[in-house]
Every structure is written in C-alpha cells, then in structure tokens.
Amino acid sequence: MRPVKEEIRAEALRLGFDAVRFTAATLPPEARQRLDAFLASGAHGTMDWMERRAEQRAHPRALWPEAVSVIVLGTNYGPAYDPLESLAWRDRATLSCYAQGRDYHDVVKKNLKALGQWMARRFRDQPLKVFVDTAPVMEKPLAQQAGLGWQGKHTNLLSREWGNWLFLGEVFTTLSLEPDAPEGEHCGSCTACLEACPTAAFPAPFRLDARRCLSYLTIEHRGPIPAEFRRPMGNRIYGCDDCLAACPWNKFARRSREMRFAPGGDRAPPLAELAALDDAGFRARFAGSAVKRIGLARFRRNLAIAIGNSADPALLSAARAIAQDADPVAAEAGVWAAGELAHG
Incomplete structure (x- = not known):
C-alpha cells in the first residue's frame, strides 16, 4: 500500500x-x-x-x-506565446496572460x-x-x-x-502529513525582474509597493490612474506581466496543459472594438474570464488610458465617447485620452 x-x-x-x-x-x-x-x-x-x-x-x-x-x-x-509581444501593438489591448x-x-x-x-x-x-x-x-x-x-x-x-x-x-x-523540505532562494545577483518594471514598483529586492504596480492599478485600484503612471501603462488594460516575463528561470517553463487557460479569442483585441462594448457586451465578451471582476467602469478607465497612449487619431471618437461616461473616473480618463490624441 x-x-x-x-x-x-x-x-x-x-x-x-x-x-x-x-x-x-x-x-x-x-x-x-x-x-x-x-x-x-x-x-x-x-x-x-x-x-x-x-x-x-x-x-x-x-x-x-x-x-x-x-x-x-x-x-x-x-x-x-510571448506575453509582452502585444505591448508593441498600440492600437490593440494587452491583458495579462493569466486573464486570457x-x-x-x-x-x-x-x-x-x-x-x-x-x-x-x-x-x-x-x-x-x-x-x-x-x-x-x-x-x-x-x-x-x-x-x-x-x-x-x-x-x-x-x-x-x-x-x-x-x-x-x-x-x-486534519491529517498529520510529513512536511516536505522548504525551498531556498535561487535569485542570486539577478535583478532582471526589478529592472523590467515600467513603474519602478520595487523599492528594494523582495519588496513591492503595490501603489506603483500596474497590476494593482488596473485591477484593484478604483480611483483615477495617477498621472505619472498613465504613459508607462501603454496599452495594458488588465494586469502586467513584465516582471514575470523577464525572469531567466522561465527558460525551464513549459506550456500549460490546461486548455481552459488558453486565449479564448483574439488575445490582443483592438481598442476600438473594446471601446464599443456596453455593459451587456462587456459581460458577454468576458464571461468566464477574470477580467469581469473589475466591472465596466474600471475597464473603460483602463481602456481610455490605452487609447490615449495609442497615438492613433482614429481612436479620438472612442476617447470622446468614454469622456461622456456616467462614471466620473472613467469619464476623466476619457477626457485625458482625448487631450492626448488631439494634441499629440
């Protein structure tokens, strides 16, 4: 036995x-x-x-x-796939790979x-x-x-x-099970993850200031995105994988065998397409996804920042539409985005 x-x-x-x-x-x-x-x-x-x-x-x-x-x-x-590849596609959205x-x-x-x-x-x-x-x-x-x-x-x-x-x-x-041996720290002198952070969210190794972290700001934070972090957000609308993707230990990583974690559709959807979603469309588009937890207002706030960073004048109408949002935080982000595009 x-x-x-x-x-x-x-x-x-x-x-x-x-x-x-x-x-x-x-x-x-x-x-x-x-x-x-x-x-x-x-x-x-x-x-x-x-x-x-x-x-x-x-x-x-x-x-x-x-x-x-x-x-x-x-x-x-x-x-x-490379979770950072879509950061270069400025007219499309980047979502953390765990939310795909x-x-x-x-x-x-x-x-x-x-x-x-x-x-x-x-x-x-x-x-x-x-x-x-x-x-x-x-x-x-x-x-x-x-x-x-x-x-x-x-x-x-x-x-x-x-x-x-x-x-x-x-x-x-309540079972008494013999503990396994703990794992030691194997980062050594490497600082790749700290250097990769677009907002300098690590005041020291092994310490995170969530208030500067794009994952926190796009998911947990309910208020306006602070001005100093808007440009570094780029086209990220949900989470950030930069510090994770930078780690050299990923050379041993393997593709997930769980097909339910694979992207259900376009993993970098066009910003214009997302901006057209109303509440019902948002719920349908992200049904079963972690993205649904932030709700439409925060989603549109994040989307507005990405639109403002796109440098795409074709998205100006989308920014102005968000500027009319019933949610004041989303609306303020829309005003900012429209200003960036109109004067960029």
Whole structure:
C-alpha cells in the first residue's frame, strides 16, 4: 500500500495539478513581521481587506484552528506565446496572460473540490477545507515552506521547474502529513525582474509597493490612474506581466496543459472594438474570464488610458465617447485620452 502522501500526490496529479507539496499548518514569526511591515508602510494601497484579516492571513490555524497540515498545489499556466509581444501593438489591448482564458479561480477551485471530495472518501472523519486566492491565506510563504518554489525579488512565487507561471491552491487538513523540505532562494545577483518594471514598483529586492504596480492599478485600484503612471501603462488594460516575463528561470517553463487557460479569442483585441462594448457586451465578451471582476467602469478607465497612449487619431471618437461616461473616473480618463490624441 502506498504512503498517504503519495496517494494524495497521485490523485492531485491525475486531477490536473502540476505540483504537489506538503507542509505544516503554521508559518514562522518572520512571515507576520513581513506582513505587518508591508501594511504599516501603506504599500498595499486601498486593499484594506488585507488589514481586516491580517491575523488569519499570518497564522493558518487562526483561519481554521483544526488544521494540522497544508497541501500546496500548483497549476501551470505557462503561455504558448510571448506575453509582452502585444505591448508593441498600440492600437490593440494587452491583458495579462493569466486573464486570457478561463478564470483560474473557477478552474483551480473545481479541481480543489474534486481532490477534497476524494480525500473525504479516502480518509473518513478527517475534515478539510480548500482555498484559492480569495481567502486570507499567505499562499506564497506556504508554498516556499512546502518546497514548491520561492518568493523571488519580484515577490511572486518562482519555481525552478515552472518559472513564474503557477496558480496556487491549498487544502487544509486534519491529517498529520510529513512536511516536505522548504525551498531556498535561487535569485542570486539577478535583478532582471526589478529592472523590467515600467513603474519602478520595487523599492528594494523582495519588496513591492503595490501603489506603483500596474497590476494593482488596473485591477484593484478604483480611483483615477495617477498621472505619472498613465504613459508607462501603454496599452495594458488588465494586469502586467513584465516582471514575470523577464525572469531567466522561465527558460525551464513549459506550456500549460490546461486548455481552459488558453486565449479564448483574439488575445490582443483592438481598442476600438473594446471601446464599443456596453455593459451587456462587456459581460458577454468576458464571461468566464477574470477580467469581469473589475466591472465596466474600471475597464473603460483602463481602456481610455490605452487609447490615449495609442497615438492613433482614429481612436479620438472612442476617447470622446468614454469622456461622456456616467462614471466620473472613467469619464476623466476619457477626457485625458482625448487631450492626448488631439494634441499629440
């Protein structure tokens, strides 16, 4: 009979996960110290939900006291194309490669639930809970502690086997499972990710100021895009892959085998086409995609900045249309875009 860990690992791989590691349901005091310093500096911007559940985030057993072990699972979403190629196509939009296909929350959560159901049948009377991204779980420190990878200088999880391209999920269980060895840091003297950032969002290696990060600004931030970041945004309308794509460890990355993560259509859609979407069109165009989470107003705000950066006078009418938007933030971005095109 196979050891319990190997049974779980085999089933997780069968269900579509690419990496499976095990660790204790604890984190060292340094994890809380880093979190507290991050929050105290204000570098989390308007993500106040990080403050509200900081205790649960820093201590897995504060989230679920019965937890004994954590199974950390990685799903490879390595793209089959250069995620930065579309930055040169100024009349088209660039979306982070993780948002090109099906929303990873849906895909990973479905697989986590399937693994949880199998475990419930196999290990009776052993409760468990599954989490992916939206719960107050410090996924990256847990993944490093489990040996799945390490937090690189860009603060994202990095793997020698998968590069930067891993979605994470966790199973908290009352099973006592022998922890795997943690992963060390393998960035060395490389600073490629820090140098690639278009907005200098890294005040130091291993530190991110989200207030300068284009992923935060285009997805989490609800207000106007600060003036100093509008030109660096280029044609990015959802997320930013620059620091990830720059990492040399990606030479070992592989294309994802999960077809639901592949682009569902034109991966760099024309700005004019996107500008014509009303609310129903936006919902239909991005149904099942992570993009839908930002809503139409933020989408049009981001789109206006991309239009303003396009230097394409044919898009002036689209900018002026957004300038009439009912949402004042989107409208202000439209006014800016129209001004850039009219006087560019």
